[in-house]
Amino acid sequence: MAFELPPLPYSTSALADRGMGQETLELHHGKHHQAYVTALNGFVEKNDALKGKSLEEIIALSVSNEQLAPVFNNAGQHWNHILFWKGLSPAGRAIPGALEKKLIEDFGSVEAFKSAFTTAATGQFGSGWAWLVLGRDGKLKVTKTPNGSNPLATGEGKALLGLDVWEHSYYLDFRNRRPDYVANFLGRLANYDFAEAELKAA
Ligand code: FE2
Numbered sequence: 001m002a003f004e005l006p007p008l009p010y011s012t013s014a015l016a017d018r019g020m021g022q023e024t025l026e027l028h029h030g031k032h033h034q035a036y037v038t039a040l041n042g043f044v045e046k047n048d049a050l051k052g053k054s055l056e057e058i059i060a061l062s063v064s065n066e067q068l069a070p071v072f073n074n075a076g077q078h079w080n081h082i083l084f085w086k087g088l089s090p091a092g093r094a095i096p097g098a099l100e101k102k103l104i105e106d107f108g109s110v111e112a113f114k115s116a117f118t119t120a121a122t123g124q125f126g127s128g129w130a131w132l133v134l135g136r137d138g139k140l141k142v143t144k145t146p147n148g149s150n151p152l153a154t155g156e157g158k159a160l161l162g163l164d165v166w167e168h169s170y171y172l173d174f175r176n177r178r179p180d181y182v183a184n185f186l187g188r189l190a191n192y193d194f195a196e197a198e199l200k201a202a
Helices: 022-046 055-062 066-086 097-107 110-123 178-189 192-201
Strands: 128-135 140-146 157-164
Touching: 022 066, 055 066, 066 157, 097 110, 097 140, 097 192, 110 128, 110 140, 110 178, 128 192, 157 192
Parallel strands: none
Antiparallel strands: 128 140, 128 157
16 A cells, blocks of 8 residues: 555644744645655565555665665655654644653753753754654663654664654755754744653653
């Protein structure tokens, strides 16, 4: 079965007063994410080795295969954006208790987590992603990946939150000010309830 663009869990205007405008969401979800899904389906259609495989299986198959780099890029970006949309919230809630406790345990403080995340997100040269990951050692950590890669592909652990730092995610709202986009995400837009639920489910 072909992969499909999942609907956003909120309307395209729902995040406008939290720093992510309707036009950004319409283009980012409706055009960019859709383009990754369409391209991925095109590759699967032409390659029997990919047919019937889950998204995670396709990522695992293509991650270290140079010939399948275009497959990996589009599969990775589909996976990344599915997580990204879930990690944004129109409600802008505070960090819930269990996640806060774990952040303090593993980073020393919530501020230290935010600082590490900001360094990763602003330090990723060019396109890519910053992640809050539950590592294989059971500890939270912050990582960054280039282009369409992610913690599933690198084997670093389970991603709880991912921030898209491709310019298409922030240019309309923040122009070239990636640090402002990152601060806005951490302070007003991140869905920490989702991250906590993923942590508890791990
Ligand atoms: Fe994106």
